[in-house]
Amino acid sequence: MQAALSFYGTAVGKKMVVAVTGLFLFLFLLIHMLGNLQLFAGPEALNHYAAFLHSKPVLVWGFRVLVAGAFALHILATLQLFLQNLGARPVPYRVKRTVEIDYSSRTMIWSGPLVLLFLLYHLLHLTVGSVHPDFSAGDVYRNVVTAFSLWPVAAVYIGANLLLGFHLKHGLWSWFQTLGLAHPRYNRWRNCFAWLLALLLATGNIAMPVAVLAGWVD
Amino acid sequence: MKLTLHIWRQRDRGDRGRFVTYRLDDVSPHMSFLEMLDVLNEQLVGRGEEPVAFDHDCREGICGACGVVINGLPHGGFPGTTTCQLHMRHFQDGDEITVEPWRSKAFPVIKDLVVDRSALDRIAQAGGFISVRTGSAPEANSVPGPKEAADLAMDAAECIGCGACVAACPNGAAMLFTAAKISHLGLLPQGQPERERRARNMVSAMQREGFGACTNYRECEAACPKRISINFIARMNRDFLKASLLHGRERGGKRQAR
Structure with a gap:
């Protein structure tokens, strides 16, 4: 316990907690996306998949608890690091230029909370159904299609997943760096890996509202 | 070359500090950045003003004593270059240059551009x-x-x-x-x-x-x-x-x- 506390007490330790929980959340997102892509296989496939998940409450709830725990740790450690950074430069520069920072690394601290807000909306929208105009438990296919037929809803989903893509692009690259997985032979692949997986996840998720809007799925 | 310098001046740790603007008329492009500050300081001393304090030692890029933020980039932002090895030929006649100390809670300003x-x-x-x-x-x-x-x-x-x-x-x-x-x-x-x-x-x-x-x-x-x-x-x-x-x-x- 003492060792765990002194590990977590350092910025490096907190970063590692953010990295490990972040990777776990990414794996969840990947499974979530692959399951949902059954939208393209028709109402029976998607509804059958949903019914299968709901027939295994231990699995579903166990997974939900793990994901919620990972979220809590990911956010808590990030918040603590953010506060540490805020205090590290009390007098700002009058002129400050940057050389290497890219869009996704600069916006991590905003893309995170925005994606979290979206997540709350998403849970109320398609899991609980309380902000869905015409929700019927069990008919996941119909819920998704009627939801995305409204363009503002589809736009929110598309925007949130673009943000998530940027968040993941920096997060997946950082995962290697933070956990010390760096070697000149493999380093150039880390960026490709991060781009590829971030793009894969964002494209897969965005494909669903786009397909409904375009009328390919109804 | 003529330069306009905006330099952070701070009397001591307790002072709030402020930017002061100086004009230099006769800067040689062969000077290093620190030599340019030396010229400024000679003029300030000649006018009976307090010279600008800055850290420096070897002036050949190996000791790590010098270092100021120049136009928003530490050491001026030239690859592999310390402030003492930065030469004025990288600047244009008429440039405005903002010079600030390292900013960090862990590096309190001792005086002007010198941090602890x-x-x-x-x-x-x-x-x-x-x-x-x-x-x-x-x-x-x-x-x-x-x-x-x-x-x-x-x-x-x-x-x-x-x-x-x-x-x-x-x-x-x-x-x-x-x-x-x-x-x-x-x-x-x-x-x-x-x-x-x-x-x-x-x-x-x-x-x-x-x-x-x-x-x-x-x-x-x-x-x-x-x-x-x-x-x-x-x-x-x-x-x-x-x-x-x-x-x-x-x-x-x-x-x-x-």
Whole structure:
């Protein structure tokens, strides 16, 4: 316990907690996306998949608890690091230029909370159904299609997943760096890996509202 | 060339400080940035004003004493260049140049452009050493080590502790400095006995000094006048993780009674 506390007490330790929980959340997102892509296989496939998940409450709830725990740790450690950074430069520069920072690394601290807000909306929208105009438990296919037929809803989903893509692009690259997985032979692949997986996840998720809007799925 | 300088002036630690604008009319492009400040100071002293205080020592880019933020970039932002090795030919006639001290909670301003960087010394003291017997120097070839590791250790050992990494980091983190110090000893055979303790102690010392945390922006390696790579930060993280996971666990070399 003492060792765990002194590990977590350092910025490096907190970063590692953010990295490990972040990777776990990414794996969840990947499974979530692959399951949902059954939208393209028709109402029976998607509804059958949903019914299968709901027939295994231990699995579903166990997974939900793990994901919620990972979220809590990911956010808590990030918040603590953010506060540490805020205090590290009390007098700002009058002129400050940057050389290497890219869009996704600069916006991590905003893309995170925005994606979290979206997540709350998403849970109320398609899991609980309380902000869905015409929700019927069990008919996941119909819920998704009627939801995305409204363009503002589809736009929110598309925007949130673009943000998530940027968040993941920096997060997946950082995962290697933070956990010390760096070697000149493999380093150039880390960026490709991060781009590829971030793009894969964002494209897969965005494909669903786009397909409904375009009328390919109804 | 003619220049307009906006320089941070601060009497002492307690003073709030402010920017003061100076005009220089006769700057030679062959001067270094510090020589340009010397010229300014001669004029200030001639007018009976207080000269601008700035840190400097070797003026050949190897001591790490100099360092100011020039137009928003530490050491002016030229690759592998310290402030003393930055020449005025990189500027244009009529340029406006803003000169600020390193900004960090851990680096309090002592006067004008001079900051107190002893926080870095305290990190080094926490583990930046090896324990050897005193006496005459040991025979150099008695401890074999791989050439690649020695080269890598030298890359890390190039760190002059100027603090540009902290100044450049949007979070004010000192990870690149600490990583370089941990790595340069951790790569050598003489540094192995204390390797894990070193990683834990130096990372903890960095925390105590009030530096920020790394967000993998990579601004530090761009600003480093010795072009030290953030690969050393990954190496530090690796050492720290291993040291934390295994700390105090490897006991029980003897059979225990049940």
